Amino acid sequence: MIWLWRALASLCVALGAIGVVVPGLPTTPFLLVAAWAGARGWPALEARLLAHPKYGPLIHDWRSRRAVPRRAKWAASLVMTSSVLALWLVPTPGWLRIGLPLFLLCVACWLWTRPEPTP
Template identity: 70%
Template structure:
């Protein structure tokens, strides 16, 4: 019962962050929904089924699960947002360690993303 509650909590948090991503530019939606479906599969099968049946996000989740595939449009959008994040962190006041960390980390994430199959 405790593990089921833990998985449902993770799924709920991820779903909430995904919902915020629909409203807030720069906050991704799909990665949080992938986590919500993953956690739901372990403790909330009804939520997982609902996410998989979703008209817009269901195909993205299934493509990721089945083929580890990401649409090209999503790759371009994510890469553009990561680049804009790097530019903004250098233009706005921020700790130097954060500037360097993001400048090194986000290109690695983009490289990883572009090595995934396309759906």
């Protein structure tokens, strides 16, 4: 079972690393999952993620208060909005043109109800 946790953590770290260079692909959610999986099967990786100068505090804030920084909320909202706009510029099925914006609106509402980290 430990190898499954390590495989999930490794996959999420890889996707997070790709997200650093690919616009629109989020990094932090993948690192949150990597830290979660690492806590179950790879404590050294979890410790390394928690000690990271940029992403460590975000992971701590999420774990302690489920807090999301305002800047991340704005960035996610802008990416979701641009995704919906791009969806309307290409030929797509009607169910997708309606369903995806509704889903992303629910995600945005949920995201904006998360507390913000204390300074």
